[in-house]
Amino acid sequence: MPIKNVAKKIAQPYSIKIRLCKFGYQYDDENIKMNKFLLALCVIFIIVLYSFNSGESEWKKVLNSDTENLSLEAVRLALGADKGSFHMENFDPEKAKIGLELILKGKTKRGFFKSKVISSYFVCTDCHNVGREFKNSSDQNPSSRLDFAKVNNLPFLPASTFWGIYNRTSFFNDDYIKKYGDIIKDAKQSLPGSIQVCAKYCSSGRYLKSWELEAIIHYFKANELKIKDLSLTNNQKDAISRIQSLSETEKSDLLASINNSFTQGYSAHFAETMPRDDRKYGVGGDVDNGKFIYEKACLHCHLDGRVTYLKLGNDKLSAQMFLKNKSTYDDLSVYQIIRQGTYAMPGRNQYMPRFTKDKMSDQQIEDLMAYLTQLAEKQ
């Protein structure tokens, strides 16, 4: 008996009728017969395949997208990084939408009612941008930040951007301990903890409810870094696309290079008020930079007293007020107020946060003075 006929005989009891109605074809008269042995082999093959890949199923899902759009978190986890203090399993875009609303307005609508405002004095975007602030994702230089802000017309704010905050591992770094002390003890390594400190203390508000916190973290997850956001070489990107075939050593090296390519924690170094003798009062400062800083940093909050009682405008009188106080250690001296800020107190909770050296350089303060001098002398 020819082999073909033997196979046909064996397979007969297991014949399967397939109807591909979905595609408009019908194979009513055709039976695909499968050998019992082949069927069993297929089942075993599938089981083996899944058992080998079960540990990397998440990565397999991720690989469906192109390398550029891979989530940094997923890549780092695939390379063996720790999950860290916070890791989100199931992202919900609806919650992210609510989170963004809380960030922009400080409140949202729940059912028929508005939620209680997080702070009566500030919203998050008074101090934080939500988008990218540096061309290079590992850069922290204030002049690079200013250049990027000028090109993209961004506010120039005292706090770090929310862009990529989901991927950061440390918060309230360096000198913030001098200002907040034990308050930030549990927040320094925790994204939820740092959000709560910011809501309660930095914004003179209240602790977030669990659903609010969750929504904001979902927004941060939506705003997380992708591989395309990092300044990686083609070789590194190629290695990421072949991640499963990398050796443990290669994975470790790749993880180290990726970790160096984005900011895991922004530096925050407080500076003393510039001594009177060191002040140049704007001489040699860049007026264009100064104009941008005045409009995008100072007026971001002070224009017509939007956030604070001190009303400023892009006018001669405002500039003259600063010039009159330029050599003092008073709050109306830009050298003083930028470096020291003010503190919240009963009846005046809308304080001014300080600009650390990492957010505004001494040269940028001189640029600001150069512009204010020009504005004050305007005819």
Next chain:
Amino acid sequence: MKKLVFVVLLIIAGFHCFGQDVTETFNSTRIVNSHSTEILRKKMWEYRIEHRFGDIAGANGGGQTAFGFDQAADIRMAMEYGITDKLMAGLGRSKGIGRPYTSLCDLFLAGRFLTQNKEKHMPVSAALVQTLYYTYMKQINDGQSVAYFDNKFSRRVAYSTQLVLTRKFSDRFSLAIMPTYVHRNYVSQTDLNDLFSVGFAANFKITKSIGVILEYFANVESENFRSDAMNSLGVGFEFVTNGHNFHINLTNARGFGELQYVALTQENWLKGQFRLGFSISRNFKIKTA
């Protein structure tokens, strides 16, 4: 009807205009006596204490009264609140100048419906102020007196409507025109229920926080009535700090509110019947979070 719809649409458009709006036309919500086009920001509270002393000179002034310091022509305390960035309300209580009113309460609503904006070719800012006055003073049992209220609520009530138009000409200089209408339900035979007055004001800022203001109200009325009435004239000096606004002024008007300074001013500057006054306002937000 079409005109009414147009006006309503214009007002709505005014409440929703964006862009480079001119700000700080005046330094506070008041000029000397009048309202300005400045409106408290949303959810901002303002507590005001205002005081007018007695005549500096003239028959009731001079050294015997320490140039008016011994007397209090009027005192007002008020709490005001920004409902939106362009609409505010306030509730105040004045001693009242006793001509005839004492124990005078005022409740007002002020809304800015136009904001000066060069880009939008809007040359002026405009606000409308509607005030309701109510006196809870004891009635006088003399039927000839305007304070003989006859236990009727309506006789204790008066109203004023003020349109404030302002323009900031430069960083330092602003002008205002304030057409004002005052209606009193109950007046004496020689008085008028309805009064019209047009106010003029100027603001000159010496520095960012110090300014000089001038305000004059010209009453439009028949000479056959209100022969004692005078126009109110005030000059003020203001000092603005973080959250505070201090006014020190000289004016012949004794009382606060359009009801009193428009309708009830009888003092004459030329006879030394002007007084020192001050107002202090403090802005704050109540922590609701």
